[in-house]
Amino acid sequence: MATSLKSLSQYSDKNLVDMSTKKFGIVVSEWNDEITEALYKGALETLLKHGVKKYNIFRKNVPGSFELSLGAQWLAQLDEIDAVICLGCVIQGETRHFDFICDAVAHGITNVSLKYNKPVIFGVLTPNNQQQALDRAGGKHGNKGDEAAITAIKMLGF
Numbered sequence: 080m081a082t083s084l085k086s087l088s089q090y091s092d093k094n095l096v097d098m099s100t101k102k103f104g105i106v107v108s109e110w111n112d113e114i115t116e117a118l119y120k121g122a123l124e125t126l127l128k129h130g131v132k133k134y135n136i137f138r139k140n141v142p143g144s145f146e147l148s149l150g151a152q153w154l155a156q157l158d159e160i161d162a163v164i165c166l167g168c169v170i171q172g173e174t175r176h177f178d179f180i181c182d183a184v185a186h187g188i189t190n191v192s193l194k195y196n197k198p199v200i201f202g203v204l205t206p207n208n209q210q211q212a213l214d215r216a217g218g219k220h221g222n223k224g225d226e227a228a229i230t231a232i233k234m235l236g237f
């Protein structure tokens with residue numbers, strides 16, 4: 080996705096970008112699947128609401144959030160894919176596993192985005208507990224899957 084001066088000048092007018100031809104990959108971590116399925120539902124509904132066609136949305140499951148980066152790369156490397164959304168939930172535990180996974184996935188997703196010059200969105204919850212996760216997966220703090228989809232759409236509008 081090359082950014083031209085013309086597209087930069089259109090950034091403020093969101094309606095100029097037609098989402099009906101854009102193709103999205105969504106990578107979903109199966110760990111904490113009660114949460115990640117809710118994030119997926121939020122992302123999917125938001126994409127559809129903004130004019131993305133269901134047949135232009137490609138889902139790939141991975142076992143855990145650590146694997147999101149590679150899953151994202153498998154999708155981002157496809158020329159047809161315009162943006163990738165990564166959805167995961169890493170819950171703080173008593174070991175340093177949490178830090179390693181969060182660091183790895185944040186760096187991994189960034190690298191994929193820069194390598195393929197495409198939006199690769201970090202839709203990974205990093206809560207202290209299950210309740211905080213539920214609150215952000217369709218609960219009292221909204222749905223971060225929804226926010227991840229909006230971020231992808233905004234990036235394609237650039």
Ligand code: DLZ
Pocket residue numbers: 108110111142143144145146167168169170171172176180
């Ligand atoms: C191993 C592990 C642990 C302890 N916790 C989580 C978690 O809270 N969220 C998540 O998405 N994945 C977790 N995983 C799995 C790792 O992401 C990864 O799948 C394994 O370490 C294998 O590479």
